[in-house]
Amino acid sequence: MNGTLHDRIRTDFETRILSGELAPGDRLPTEQALMAHYGCARMTVHKALSPLAAAGLIERRRKAGTFVARPRAHSMVLDIPDLAAEVAARGQAYAYRLLGRTLRAADASQSAMLELDGVHTADGRPLAAEHRLVAAAVAPGIETADFARQSPGAWLLAHVPWSEAETRITAAAATAAEATTLGVAKGAPLLCVARRTWRAGRLVTLVRQAFVADAYELVARFGPRG
Amino acid sequence: MNGTLHDRIRTDFETRILSGELAPGDRLPTEQALMAHYGCARMTVHKALSPLAAAGLIERRRKAGTFVARPRAHSMVLDIPDLAAEVAARGQAYAYRLLGRTLRAADASQSAMLELDGVHTADGRPLAAEHRLVAAAVAPGIETADFARQSPGAWLLAHVPWSEAETRITAAAATAAEATTLGVAKGAPLLCVARRTWRAGRLVTLVRQAFVADAYELVARFGPRG
DNA sequence: CATCGCCTTTTGTCTAGACATGAGCGTCCG
DNA sequence: CGGACGCTCATGTCTAGACAAAAGGCGATG
Known part of the structure; x- marks a missing residue:
């Protein structure tokens, strides 16, 4: 070839x-x-x-x-696209809007975490609600970062390397709060992506994104095309 | 190492x-x-x-x-587990029940397809509704296969090699038919996995599995553990 | 100053061999 | 008959070298 x-x-x-x-x-x-x-x-x-x-x-x-070899339980490659790029590729205007920001002090169970709530929008329409925790100690500078122009995810990708991640994909019904944020009916189906990310064994960030069902899909591929 | x-x-x-x-x-x-x-x-x-x-x-x-390299739009490895094995690993009894079987004759647009409807259950409780089309020409022997003991997916995995697959993951509200099959309320959130599989450029099968939201999740990983 | 072409550095591919490792298989001996 | 031993074959790892290809750097030239 x-x-x-x-x-x-x-x-x-x-x-x-x-x-x-x-x-x-x-x-x-x-x-x-x-x-x-x-x-x-x-x-x-x-x-x-x-x-x-x-x-x-x-x-x-x-x-x-x-x-x-005999075919075994196969695994596919799941593209986790940059939301901004994905939306832009569709010709829509991407934006992240920060809705809440709380610093949770360290306690016995875990270190200090910055709690960030926000919403990703495409052409002004809500695409996904995001709830994120970031370990402050592992992400120096995040307390002064400006999330008006850049989502926390994009900031972390650019500033904090990570070595390990686990993503859980589920469906769920919109809670009242999510329904308000996303502009859908309470109980509407959402595609939930929950990801935990580590660096050298230490938790970097924990994020739960709830996508409006008919506005988003994940694609996984297996094949010679890569 | x-x-x-x-x-x-x-x-x-x-x-x-x-x-x-x-x-x-x-x-x-x-x-x-x-x-x-x-x-x-x-x-x-x-x-x-x-x-x-x-x-x-x-x-x-x-x-x-x-x-x-700078971290790019990262891709993770998505495990597509064998449903039977997954359910068995949880200590539950897996079963597939065939609900419908129709042979669609070839027409101008596509070749003959076997249409299979069924439901995957764990300990008798519905886990996922499955709607599948199989290209009869590419899967010789499927017309006489017995799906009382083995799901069409397992049969295909064992009998028809494939070279390429694409999986789309979405959330959706249960239709009336799905609600009845799965024993959930109409409009309940479902995790939908739609997969198309090819062999040497020819479509082998096309399947849509609708999982009861709180009974199933997909997990993708990235990291040195493989 | 800009551009073309040449030189050098660095990676990419390949060779012809060497020794190591481990598993299959037969043989020999008890 | 059965088990232990050893032979042989196939893969695993590594070497020292060769040539190719690409791309940065630099000088000559217009």
Whole structure:
């Protein structure tokens, strides 16, 4: 596919496996045989097949050989887009409006957290309500940040690196407060995205975004397009 | 981390970047310098840094060098679990009940599709309503498959390889039909997962699962744990 | 001053080998 | 017959080098 030889070898087997031409359990040629077939060194063959093994598409055992892996519980790539960019791509005007800002002092259970409530809008129409906690100690400077022009999420992305994140996606009925903020009826369905983000084991931020159901969707992909 | 040298070099920089010790834009040593530092050949250094570049953690430019990448619109790994396994892991009894089965003949716009309606249950309680279309030509044998014991999704996973999939996640209010199937009130929030799956460019199946909001959530992760 | 072209640095790919590792498999011996 | 041993094969890791390609830097030239 790409110009390089090991990319060609890799995509060769990738497509043959994904198309079903090579079924799970089938044995692939040995590296020796592939050297001869493609007329290259063993390192090149190895460099081609290693990523497939890492991706779980094939399984390699010494002495036994290389086999097409059985399809397991698959995972897809979920794009977590920048809301501002997403809205702008739709040709709408994005804005974040800060609704509340409270500093919660540290107590026995956790360190000081800045509590931020706001709403993301597209062309002035509410898109999502956001409730966020930010660990003040891990995000120096956030207490003086201006969220009139930039959402807390964008500020954090630019200022605080993170190493780990977990996102939970659920549906929920709008509470009275959410209904008011978003301009929908109480009980209306919302797509809720709750994310916790850590840096070096310490919680950086905890955010819950409630999207108006018919105004937003998440997309996850699996496939050669990346 | 792992015993191998290139794994050690890779995790070295991985942790230094993710911990923030190396900030976005920082330049990494050249491969020459790393050869000297680790006392190994350049291929070994290259093998260590290449995956980091592929993962988007670093950015490499000829002549300029290697730099820590700025965090971009990040993507996470979304686990699409096998429903049966998921329910079993919670200690509940999983079942799929087929509610409707219709063969739609081919027409000008598309080939023959088998239409399947069903409901996934945990301990007898409805968990999700499923509406699925399967391309009969791409899934030979599905017309005689027995869905009393196995859901169409599980059957397809075992019998038809796929190369590409796209999942859209939304929230929606339960229609009257869905409310009846799931035993919830009309208008109750549902987490909807709509997935299209292709094999070699041809549509294999198209499925829409509507989950009872408080009985299900999707989890996506990003981090060194994989 | 601007621009073109050349040089150098740095990464990308590949080779031909070496040794290590581990698993399958047969053999030998009890 | 069965288990322990050792052989062999296939993959895993690594080396020292080669050439290619891209892009920054710099000087010559207009």
